Amino acid sequence: MQQHLTIFDPFEGMRFGNHICFLCGTRVTADQQTPVFPAWLMEKYSLGHEPLRLLDQSVVTYQDLKIPCCAQCQTQYLGPLEEKVQEAVSKGVPGLRAIDEKLLFQWMGKMFYGTLITELIKEQNPLVRPEYAVSEQPKMLLKFQSFFRVLQSLRVPMVFPDFIPASIFVIDVDASAEPSQFEFRDELSTMMFSLRLDNALIVCCLLDNGMIKDSMRRVWQVVEPRQLQPIQAAELSARIFYAGYLLNVIPDYLVRPVKPQDEHLVMDTLIDDVTNVIFNPWQHSSYAKLLATMWAKWGITQEDILRDPQEPLSMLFSPEGEFIEFPTIPGQAK
Template sequence: MQQQHLAIYDPFENMRFGYRICFLCGNTITPDQTAQVFPEWLMQEYGITDRPLQMLDQSVVQFQELQVPCCRRCQTQYVQPLEDQVQEAAQRGVAGLRALDPALLFQWLGKMFYGTLINELIKEQDPLIKPEYAVSEQPKMLMKFQAFFRVLQSIRVPMTFADFLPGSIFVVEVDAAAEPSRFEFRDDLTTMMISLRLDNALIVCCLLDNELLKRAMRRVWAEVEPRKLQPIQAAEFSARVFYGAYLLNVIPDYLPRPVKPQDEVVVMDSLIDDITDVIFNPWENSAYAKMLALSWARWGVTQQDILKDTEAPMSMLFTPAGEFIEFPEIPEQK
């Protein structure tokens, strides 16, 4: 294997983002060379091709309009094979997605997250309405994205991670018969969070935490993983993960080990700056209740409902004694 195949590309060094730069390898390309941010099979299966999506500059695009510049080599040799593997796994539902190599699921989710980010960065060059906090003007966020892209290049560069996975991934089984919605999408650039609902599978992922969040939530996850959740329970679990990512107080960085002439893969190590820092900021019930209320809005549950007991926010997952709730009672449906 040639050494250049193991070279790490860094578009953040000189902010090289545009329609003529391949998002994955950095080669100069023609504008017609693109890849869908949300894969064709996903858009067709869930009928979201023309569904609207609002960007940070307040412009509205359709899912099918979100594309990334991608050279034909990266598209055919790396992106499409990844899509094929995930599509096959998704066709087998929760079991298929859980059986998929977590590194592949990380790459797939990361590609959609990063593709959306690139569209935001390109739009910032000529925004409809200038965002209050432009991504390209926030050094801390750019540092996170730069670190994230180093490991996302595992799509293209043969790479192994030394005793870690860059993100926390949860695949939750949802009772799809309880709600007609087949597809949901949510992401948050600040916390590096993404979630997808695909029929009875809810995938929730923090893309830059070295599984710190999954370890912190291990007791909750041990109860949730083997069960089929009602949609309102799945929404609560998602809110817990999103809020946990909000509390995360460290940013992992990634360093490739020096490549020797005989090497065929890049080994990536990880470090966290200043390990004396608190990993998670303190939990605040009021802030969590605000996030949970957003997740429960469709059921008409408000922040005030959630905080009737300010010391113990309402939960559809667990009783005050910590026991799992098999059949949650939604307040308005009592």
């Protein structure tokens, strides 16, 4: 197979370290690194010195979170991607909705993967004993291996013929009451990732082949054209994150046989759905617990959400299913 169509798989033999380019596997020197969160984003939201808590509960600053990367991957692949996304972000919600979803997947995937391999590199240190070592969880590693196969589309020309590996939602949030706003949330086990950039909120499940977006199609049709209040955007985030918890399948990806003249790889996807259960059953109590964390800043508790155990509190839809234009927040005067 042509060299430029060769996929690197660091999960075979757990080849992670500060001397291996995260994207292509080339050996690099200690100073060849790229920031997990791009420099332009850190500058725009003054993130450099802000703290970020990792899985092992250690705290780093955004600017200190870096991963090994060779000069070629930096200049040929990451640099051009950052330029395209930066331009889209400058145009707000319309710009982010217009950009190719594959590029958004790669951009968010690189940040997600950057935090993940920081954990994996740290776990190789014999003095570090994380409570939940990622490298000791075979099912999680399988999931990350599948994800990295399609994230290689950053470097290897790759076509996804009838799917996109992720579910990506770009939500319009009324930011008028809030100053310049950046929020970041990720969830390693469910592969959920969200970024709030002023009035644009991007929520993404990075490995579901769009199944979450498909399952939320009716809700999304109502919500997508509207500008949401921050409390409504938080609720929609909770619904998407909770769907990530319920997802019960791991997509696998296979490369179609490559012919000598091929200039790109074509990926097919396979879902082992022998169990026929794509999503586990929805449970109001588990959902309410997650929603309460998203609504904490408004002082809304799990008990508030479950006043009616059959109908959790919603700021998006009335009990009759109508969209709520101006939600009344409990405990706040109308």
